[in-house]
Amino acid sequence: MYYRLAKRALLETDKRLVWKLAWNMGAKGAVAIWKHKRRLKRGEFFPPFLYVSIINSCNLRCQGCWVDVAAKQHVIDLPAIDRLISESKKMGNSFFGILGGEPFMHPEVLEIFERHSDCYFQVFTNGQLIDDAVAKRLRKAGNVTPLVSIEGTEIISDVRRGKPEVYSRSMEGLHACLRNKLLTGVCTSLCASNIDDLLTEQWVDRLIEMGVLYMWYHTYRAVGPDSHPELCLTPEQQRRTRQFVVDTRATKPIAVVDAYYDGDGKALCPAATGFTHHVSPWGDIEPCPIVQFAKESIHDARPLGEVIGGSEFLRDFRKLAATSTRGCIVLERPDLLKELVVKHGARDTTVRGTALAELEAMECRPSQYDPGHEIPERSLVYRLLKKFAFNDFGAYDGGLSYVVPAEAQKQRKTTSASTTLGGVPVTIETGS
Numbered sequence: 001m002y003y004r005l006a007k008r009a010l011l012e013t014d015k016r017l018v019w020k021l022a023w024n025m026g027a028k029g030a031v032a033i034w035k036h037k038r039r040l041k042r043g044e045f046f047p048p049f050l051y052v053s054i055i056n057s058c059n060l061r062c063q064g065c066w067v068d069v070a071a072k073q074h075v076i077d078l079p080a081i082d083r084l085i086s087e088s089k090k091m092g093n094s095f096f097g098i099l100g101g102e103p104f105m106h107p108e109v110l111e112i113f114e115r116h117s118d119c120y121f122q123v124f125t126n127g128q129l130i131d132d133a134v135a136k137r138l139r140k141a142g143n144v145t146p147l148v149s150i151e152g153t154e155i156i157s158d159v160r161r162g163k164p165e166v167y168s169r170s171m172e173g174l175h176a177c178l179r180n181k182l183l184t185g186v187c188t189s190l191c192a193s194n195i196d197d198l199l200t201e202q203w204v205d206r207l208i209e210m211g212v213l214y215m216w217y218h219t220y221r222a223v224g225p226d227s228h229p230e231l232c233l234t235p236e237q238q239r240r241t242r243q244f245v246v247d248t249r250a251t252k253p254i255a256v257v258d259a260y261y262d263g264d265g266k267a268l269c270p271a272a273t274g275f276t277h278h279v280s281p282w283g284d285i286e287p288c289p290i291v292q293f294a295k296e297s298i299h300d301a302r303p304l305g306e307v308i309g310g311s312e313f314l315r316d317f318r319k320l321a322a323t324s325t326r327g328c329i330v331l332e333r334p335d336l337l338k339e340l341v342v343k344h345g346a347r348d349t350t351v352r353g354t355a356l357a358e359l360e361a362m363e364c365r366p367s368q369y370d371p372g373h374e375i376p377e378r379s380l381v382y383r384l385l386k387k388f389a390f391n392d393f394g395a396y397d398g399g400l401s402y403v404v405p406a407e408a409q410k411q412r413k414t415t416s417a418s419t420t421l422g423g424v425p426v427t428i429e430t431g432s
Contacts (some may be wrong), residue, residue, distance in 0.1 A: 002381060004253035005213075012211045014181040020142045021183055024120035028094035033389050035092035040274070040393060045309045050088060051097040051278040051289060054081065054109065056351070058101040060126055061162030062151070064191075064231060066224030066290055068351040069101055074281050078108050078115075080298060084279065085116050087304035094119050099289065101281065104129035113141045122147055124187065126161070127173025135180035147185040147216060148174045152194035160193065178211040185257075186212050190241055191220035191231035199244050204252055214255035215248075217241060222365060223290045223330060225358060235366050235373075242368075242375045250378035260327075263386035265374035267367070269328055272321035273395040277314060284349040287317045290330055291337070292355045293346040313344045322395040327369025334362040 009018050032048040039046060054076045058069040076084070085096065096119060103109055103123050113121055120143050127148035130138075138144045150170055151160040157167035177184040186207055188198050197203070199217070207215065219238060222229040233241065242261065249256050259270050270276045271288040278286045284294035285308060295313040298304060308314065320340055321329040329337055338359050340346075348355045377383045 001251060001253055005255065008208075008211075008253055009183070009213060012181070013183045013213065014139055014142075017139065017142050017181070017183050021120065021145070024118065024143055025095050028118075028120075030389065032092045032094060036274070037393065045274060045315070046091045046093075046305050047274055047276050047308070048093060049095055049097070049276045050084075050093065051099055051276055052076070052081070052084065053099040053101065053279065053281050053289065054103055054112070055101040055106045056281040057105050058126075059105065059128060059163075060102070060166065063160050063162070064189075064220065064222060064224060064226065064228045066292065066350075067101055071351040073105075075106050075108075076279070076281055076283060076298075078111065080283060081112055082115065084298050084304065085112075085119060089116075089119065091305050096121050097276075098123045100124075102126055102129065104134065110134070110137050110141070113138070113144050117141065117143055119143060121145070122185075124149065125173070126166070127170040127177070128166075130173035130176050132176050132180065135176045135182060138177075138182055139180045145183045145185060146173075146177050147187050148177065149187050149189070150174070150198070151188060153197050156194050156197065160191075174210075174212075183213055184211070185214040185216060187216040187218060189218045189220050190233060190237075192233065192237075193231060195233065195237055195241070199241060201248075201252075204248055204254060208252065208254050212254065214257060216257040217245060219260070219368065221290055221328070221331065223358070223362070225352060225354060227358075227362075229363065229365070232365055235370055238366075238368060239370065239373055239375070246375055246378050249382050260368040261375075262391045263377045263383040265376040266392075267326040267369040268392045268396070269321055269326070272318055272329070273392045274318055275390070275393065277308065280349050282349065284347075285311070285314070286349060287314060287321075291317070292349045293341045294349050295344060295346050313340075313346055316340060316344065318395065322392075325367070325369050326396060327367035330359075330362075331365045331367040332369070334359050334364065 036046070036048040055073065056068050056071060057073040058067065061069065098121050103125055122145050124147050127146065130146060138146065148170060151157050154167045158164055174184065174186065188194065190199060204215070219233060219241070220231050222232050242265070245256050245258055260267060262268055278289045279298055280286055283298040285296040285298060286292060286294045296307050296311050300307045317340060320336060324336055325332045338356065341356060377386065
C-alpha cells in the first residue's frame with residue numbers, strides 16, 4: 001500500500017513538488033518539532049505550526065461559518081505576513097496553514113508563497129478561484145498544496161455552502177490543480193448531511209482515480225452566530241469516522257490527515273498541546289480558529305517569539321484545555337472558556353462583536369474525547385509518525401481528572417459518577 005502511494009506521488013505529480021514537500025515540510029518540519037520539544041524542556045513556548053487566516057472575505061456562505069465573511073474585507077498585508085513568516089522561521093518553523101475566508105481572494109496570496117520558497121504552505125480553499133493560470137503559478141512556486149473543500153453531492157453542497165453550483169465549480173478548481181500536477185488534497189467537514197455520501201470507499205476510490213493524494217476529514221463544530229447544531233455528528237458517527245480513517249490509512253494508497261488523535265487513538269486538541277495556534281485576518285493571535293478571543297497581536301513591535309511565548313492568555317488556555325478534557329473545550333466546557341476570557345479581559349476578535357454571547361449561549365456537546373472507545377492506528381507508519389511528530393507533547397500527563405458536562409456524557413453512554421461544579425451538573429472521569 002505504501003509502495004503504491006509513493007508510486008502515485010512520483011508518477012501523478014511534479015517530482016520537483018514532491019522534493020519540496022519532503023524537504024520544506026518533511027525534513028524542516030521534523031526540525032521544527034525537535035526545537036519545539038527542546039523549548040518545552042526549557043519552560044519556553046512557540047508552536048511549531050501556525051494557522052494563518054489571511055483574509056476574512058469569501059465567495060461562499062457556508063452553514064456554521066464563524067468567520068465574518070460578509071463584513072468589510074480585511075487582509076493581512078504583505079509586509080505583516082512577511083514579518084510573521086520570517087520571525088516564525090527564526091524559531092525553526094517552515095510549515096503554515098493558510099486559511100480565510102477564501103485565501104485566493106487575497107490579492108497578494110501567490111506572492112506570499114513565492115517570497116518564501118523555503119517554506120511549505122497548505123491552503124484551505126473552496127477551489128473556485130483556481131484556474132489553470134493560478135495552478136501553473138502554484139506549480140512554479142512548488143511549495144504549496146491546495147486542500148480543496150468538498151462538502152457533499154451537488155444538492156448537499158449547495159445547501160451547505162449557501163450558493164448554487166458549488167460542487168461543480170469546486171470540482172473545476174480541483175481538476176485544474178490535478179491537471180497541473182500539483183500535490184492536491186480534498187477536505188470535508190463531516191456533518192449529519194454529508195457523512196453517508198463522503199465517508200465511503202466509493203468516494204475514496206474516486207479521489208484516488210482522479211489523482212488526489214491526500215484527504216482530511218474535519219468534524220463539524222457547532223460554533224459562530226448561526227451554528228446549525230443539528231449538523232453535529234453523534235458519538236457513534238464520530239467513532240465510525242475514526243474507524244474509517246484508521247482502516248483507509250491501512251488499505252488505500254492515499255494519505256489521510258487527522259488532527260484529533262494520537263497513535264493509540266487517544267483524543268487530543270492541537271491547541272491544548274501547543275502544536276498550533278491561529279492568527280486572524282486582523283493579526284490577532286488566537287488559541288485556535290474557533291476561539292475568537294485574543295490578548296496579543298502580530299502587529300506588536302516585540303519579536304513574535306516573545307509575544308506568543310510570553311502570552312499568559314494562551315498559556316492559561318492550554319493549561320485549562322488540557323486539564324478539562326482531552327477533546328474540544330469549546331464544545332464540552334464553553335462555560336470554563338468564558339470564565340478564562342473574562343478573567344484575562346481577552347478582546348472579541350470578531351467584527352460582529354458577539355463572540356462572548358455566542359459562547360455563553362452554547363450547549364455542551366460531545367467532541368472527539370470518547371473514553372473507553374479508543375481506536376488505535378492499524379498502520380505502523382502512522383503510529384511512528386504520531387509518536388515522534390504529532391502527540392500530546394506531555395500536555396495531558398499526570399493522571400488528570402477530566403470534568404465533562406453531564407449533558408455531553410449522556411450522549412457518550414459511559415458509566416461515571418455525577419456531581420456539581422459551580423452549580424453545573426458534571427461527570428468526573430479519570431484520564432490516562
